[in-house]
Amino acid sequence: MRHASLAVLALAAALPVAALAEDDVTRSGGDRAMRAAHEVVREALLERATLPARPPALPDGEMMESGARADRARRDEAERAAHDRAARHGEQQRARHAGGDRDHGAAGGHRGGMHPGDSAGDCRDAAGAVRTREMHGGMEGGHMGGGHMGGR
Amino acid sequence: MTGGVALQAAALAVLVAAGATEGGAEPHLLAGAAHFRAERYDAALVEFRVAERLGEPEAAGYAGAALVKLERFEEAVETFETASPGGHPLHDYYRALACYGARLYSCADRLLAGLGDRSGPRIAEQARAIRAELAPTLEAPPSETSLAWYRDRCEARRAEGRAALAAAYCREADALAARRGAATRAAGSDGAGPPRNGG
Numbered sequence: 638m639r640h641a642s643l644a645v646l647a648l649a650a651a652l653p654v655a656a657l658a659e660d661d662v663t664r665s666g667g668d669r670a671m672r673a674a675h676e677v678v679r680e681a682l683l684e685r686a687t688l689p690a691r692p693p694a695l696p697d698g699e700m701m702e703s704g705a706r707a708d709r710a711r712r713d714e715a716e717r718a719a720h721d722r723a724a725r726h727g728e729q730q731r732a733r734h735a736g737g738d739r740d741h742g743a744a745g746g747h748r749g750g751m752h753p754g755d756s757a758g759d760c761r762d763a764a765g766a767v768r769t770r771e772m773h774g775g776m777e778g779g780h781m782g783g784g785h786m787g788g789r
Numbered sequence: 790m791t792g793g794v795a796l797q798a799a800a801l802a803v804l805v806a807a808g809a810t811e812g813g814a815e816p817h818l819l820a821g822a823a824h825f826r827a828e829r830y831d832a833a834l835v836e837f838r839v840a841e842r843l844g845e846p847e848a849a850g851y852a853g854a855a856l857v858k859l860e861r862f863e864e865a866v867e868t869f870e871t872a873s874p875g876g877h878p879l880h881d882y883y884r885a886l887a888c889y890g891a892r893l894y895s896c897a898d899r900l901l902a903g904l905g906d907r908s909g910p911r912i913a914e915q916a917r918a919i920r921a922e923l924a925p926t927l928e929a930p931p932s933e934t935s936l937a938w939y940r941d942r943c944e945a946r947r948a949e950g951r952a953a954l955a956a957a958y959c960r961e962a963d964a965l966a967a968r969r970g971a972a973t974r975a976a977g978s979d980g981a982g983p984p985r986n987g988g
Contacts, residue, residue, distance in 0.1 A: 667815075674818040675847060678837075681822040682854050682879050688915055689889050693926040696892060696938040 814843040821851060830858040846873045847880075854883040862890030863946075863954055870953035878908035882916065889919065893957055895964040898923050930973070931965040939965060 821836030834855035840848035849872035856865035865887035874880075881900050888896035901916040901923075908916065939962035947955035 671815050671818075671845070674815045674822075675845075678818050678822040678825070678848075678851050679877065679879055681825040682851065682883065683909075683912070684826060685828070685858065686879065686882060686912060686915065688918060689886060693889065693892075693894050693923050695894070695926060695929075695931055695935045697932050697934050 814840040814845040814848065817843065818845065818848065818851075821848075821855075825851075825855065825858075828858075830855045834859065847877075849873070850877070850880040850883070853887060854879075857883050857886045857890065860890065862887050863951075866891050866893065866957050867951060867954045870957060878904050878912060882908060882912050885916070885919070888957070889923075891957070893961045894923055894926055895961055896957060898927055927968075930969050936962055936965050936969065 817836045817840040821833045821840065824830070824833035824836060834852055837848045837852040837855060841852060849868055853865045853868040853872060856862070856868055865883075869880075869884040869887055872880075881904055885897045885900035885904075888894070888900065898920060901920050904913065904916050906913055939958050943955050943958035943962060946958060
């Protein structure tokens with residue numbers, strides 16, 4: 638009995654030590670793996686370390702002006718593209734509705750002041766209010782010059 | 790938030806959740822390295838961000854390097870500003886590239902000068918080449934317009950709540966102003982005319 642108690646005591650004392658040792662082994666193994674992972678990342682970073690693509694240039698007035706010009710050009714291009722899309726859309730609508738020459742004011746395709754759907758028979762007055770084909774009697778010739786094309 | 794960024798954030802959240810239960814940061818570091826090597830920098834960025842969130846602070850510097858490669862220089866500067874100083878020369882090299890890309894040339898030069906010989910021969914050589922290219926820009930007294938640009942950037946980024954980035958631009962403006970002041974004083978003592986505009 639006395640021997641058994643001593644054995645239990647010895648086991649109880651040894652268990653945390655063993656568990657600790659196992660933790661240490663796991664942790665140090667994990668640390669090693671993590672260090673190795675960092676090393677792999679650094680190798681990749683080193684492999685791809687290049688020189689800058691552009692020469693240095695302090696931002697000066699000329700550069701800022703050219704930047705502003707580029708911005709303006711981009712905006713203009715975007716507006717042009719939006720208008721072209723709207724015009725194309727209008728033409729598609731017209732084709733779908735097969736209105737042909739009966740389309741209100743549509744002879745000759747899209748023109749200034751038209752909006753998507755205009756050539757389907759609907760149109761806008763100068764204030765932008767949409768009028769339908771049924772209402773178009775009062776809009777003869779009033780189709781041009783909507784705000785859409787201003788300045789272009 | 791754009792669709793792409795939202796998607797990336799969602800992917801990040803899923804990966805962090807998965808990583809917390811499966812093996813921690815290490816697999817993400819390895820995956821990030823593989824993506825970086827294969828020049829898939831956006832994927833590498835996600836992996837490094839996950840590793841950082843899973844408790845590897847050094848991964849923030851790797852994310853900064855991926856941002857440099859993606860030419861998202863301002864984000865890279867912010868990332869390096871808030872990352873713990875890794876102490877590794879590659880960390881400083883990529884940080885210098887981030888500064889360079891954001892036109893923070895004094896910052897880039899300072900970091901590259903600090904690399905010395907501890908970075909290995911290849912990076913040391915590249916650092917020397919970049920510094921040589923920077924030298925004429927840094928030696929010329931900056932114009933008032935350049936100074937104004939940096940100050941404007943500082944204010945704009947501060948207004949956006951990007952304090953670390955704003956501070957970087959303000960420091961650059963201060964460094965430029967000091968150079969301009971020194972050049973003006975030198976020109977005055979030489980009896981020469983006003984300083985020429987750099988740019």
